[in-house]
Amino acid sequence: MRPEYDLLVIGGGPGGALAASTAAEAGLSVGLVEKRPAIGVPIRCAEGVGRDLLEEFMDPDPAWISAEIDRAVIVAPDGYRMSLEPSMAGSEVGYVIDRKRFDRELVMRAGEAGADIQVKTRAILPIMENGTVCGARIEQNGHVQDVRARVVVAADGIESKFSRWCGVDTTVPLAEIETCVQYLMTGIDIDEAATVFHLGNEIAPEGYVWVFPKGPRTANVGIGISGRKSRDGHRPIDYLNRFVRSNFPDGRVVEWIMGGVSVCPPLEKTVADGLMIVGDAARVSDPITGGGIYNAMFTGRLAAQVAADAIAKGDVSAGALMPYDSGWRTSKLGSALRRNYRIKEYFIRLTDEKLNRLVHSISRLDLAKFSTLEIIKELIRHDPGLLLELKAIRELL
Amino acid sequence: MLVIRREICGYCGCCVSVCPRGALELIDAYLSVEGECSSCGICARACPLGALEVADEA
Ligand SMILES: Cc1cc2nc3c(=O)[nH]c(=O)nc-3n(C[C@H](O)[C@H](O)[C@H](O)COP(=O)(O)OP(=O)(O)OC[C@H]3O[C@@H](n4cnc5c(N)ncnc54)[C@H](O)[C@@H]3O)c2cc1C
Numbered sequence: 229m230r231p232e233y234d235l236l237v238i239g240g241g242p243g244g245a246l247a248a249s250t251a252a253e254a255g256l257s258v259g260l261v262e263k264r265p266a267i268g269v270p271i272r273c274a275e276g277v278g279r280d281l282l283e284e285f286m287d288p289d290p291a292w293i294s295a296e297i298d299r300a301v302i303v304a305p306d307g308y309r310m311s312l313e314p315s316m317a318g319s320e321v322g323y324v325i326d327r328k329r330f331d332r333e334l335v336m337r338a339g340e341a342g343a344d345i346q347v348k349t350r351a352i353l354p355i356m357e358n359g360t361v362c363g364a365r366i367e368q369n370g371h372v373q374d375v376r377a378r379v380v381v382a383a384d385g386i387e388s389k390f391s392r393w394c395g396v397d398t399t400v401p402l403a404e405i406e407t408c409v410q411y412l413m414t415g416i417d418i419d420e421a422a423t424v425f426h427l428g429n430e431i432a433p434e435g436y437v438w439v440f441p442k443g444p445r446t447a448n449v450g451i452g453i454s455g456r457k458s459r460d461g462h463r464p465i466d467y468l469n470r471f472v473r474s475n476f477p478d479g480r481v482v483e484w485i486m487g488g489v490s491v492c493p494p495l496e497k498t499v500a501d502g503l504m505i506v507g508d509a510a511r512v513s514d515p516i517t518g519g520g521i522y523n524a525m526f527t528g529r530l531a532a533q534v535a536a537d538a539i540a541k542g543d544v545s546a547g548a549l550m551p552y553d554s555g556w557r558t559s560k561l562g563s564a565l566r567r568n569y570r571i572k573e574y575f576i577r578l579t580d581e582k583l584n585r586l587v588h589s590i591s592r593l594d595l596a597k598f599s600t601l602e603i604i605k606e607l608i609r610h611d612p613g614l615l616l617e618l619k620a621i622r623e624l625l
Numbered sequence: 626m627l628v629i630r631r632e633i634c635g636y637c638g639c640c641v642s643v644c645p646r647g648a649l650e651l652i653d654a655y656l657s658v659e660g661e662c663s664s665c666g667i668c669a670r671a672c673p674l675g676a677l678e679v680a681d682e683a
Contacts, residue, residue: 263652263653264653265653270636272637272638350652385638386638386639386641386642387638387641387642387651388642389641389647389650392647393647398642399642399643399644399645399647400642400643401643402643402667402670402671405639405642405643405671407639407671407672407673408639408673409673409674455643455667455670455671456670458670458671458672458673459670460675463672463673463674463675464673464674465673465674465675484635486635486636486637486639486673486674487637487638487639487673488637488638488639488640488642488643488671488673490642
């Protein structure tokens, strides 16, 4: 690392990579540090991403696409399977990717654009002067170095410690962390073109079980449940083992994946003097699905664009960086996050009986497009009884 | 006192995100607890595998 950059990025996930490549392409000098020895490993993800969303950033490449998805199946607590067909395929079908290769590809692109990359290098402290973030102290193999920067981008994922060290409270409430375990399984009978979601308080309290195809007879089989539902004997690992025993008893597990994903509202403020917070670190993953790959890429890119502008104007105060914060909040992503948070708050209170009724109702809908928004809109039109219950959500549509 | 059962820990960082005091830090496969831990047990609830335990102080 050089002693000084225009932009210093903490974290080499999709958020950090997009910030680094966008900034380098805009002509800024950029350094990116990733504390793990390998980009994207171990993975903390089910690897599903919407087609439209991904293609906003890049063309799909067989090198990192594991499976193409054109159908989603929702399984109600009573076992009833509802299929959402290709004819109604919208933004929520797409690809299951290979994040080990995908994340590395994104970081390599940042490198090609001119960013300096250093792995196995951890930011251990911010450099602060008069309340302004001016860089970070980094450490690699016991060697400590101060790196100064006009703007620091905190893209350090779910842990989000860097912003905390700068004075921003990033704590995720226990009830709003989805605690997850996933097995990469082979030798199982699956529909290779469908993502499957299992709902129910017995199966996954305040969460869901997913089966995301990774290729022939291979899938990510995982679960997320609310932290407040997790305790000894009722942890994600216990629920997953139960699910696997009854659904894929003959499958082989070739990888364990653990992780946490936040379903809380985003941070109240994602900028400070000299600091911008992106991706999971800013708590912008989707409150319903837990999806955050696109959200990280979107916020990472926008942060770099605003940083380039602010640096050119010679003002990196929180006020000057604010167009980033208001930019993502007023974007389609920002309004989806607000709406989906409210919908999630409604969904987690449903009994299995109500969930059954909902899924059965949805299956009778004539959906033009498969998206959460479309489903809720149609539900309200279809089931007058539900109208009352969904009233709180209705005003958000 | 917070006990980390290393034979169980999957070093995923889920616990780090819920600690109200920022007392947990993850370096590769090694999770550590710093001085500010109040033994509140929130991290132990959040752990997907059950690797964390608040032990009574003897
Ligand atoms: C089980 C599970 C399943 C999921 N499934 C999906 C899915 O199907 N689809 C989807 O879209 N999203 C999914 N997500 C969410 C998705 O993985 C995240 O939203 C996404 O990775 C966020 O990208 P990011 O760049 O913000 O953070 P990350 O990808 O987490 O990257 C942050 C990086 O920062 C590094 N870092 C942390 N601290 C420091 C430091 N001090 N110094 C240097 N580096 C540091 C970390 O090592 C890490 O590599 C899932 C998450 C989990 C846990």
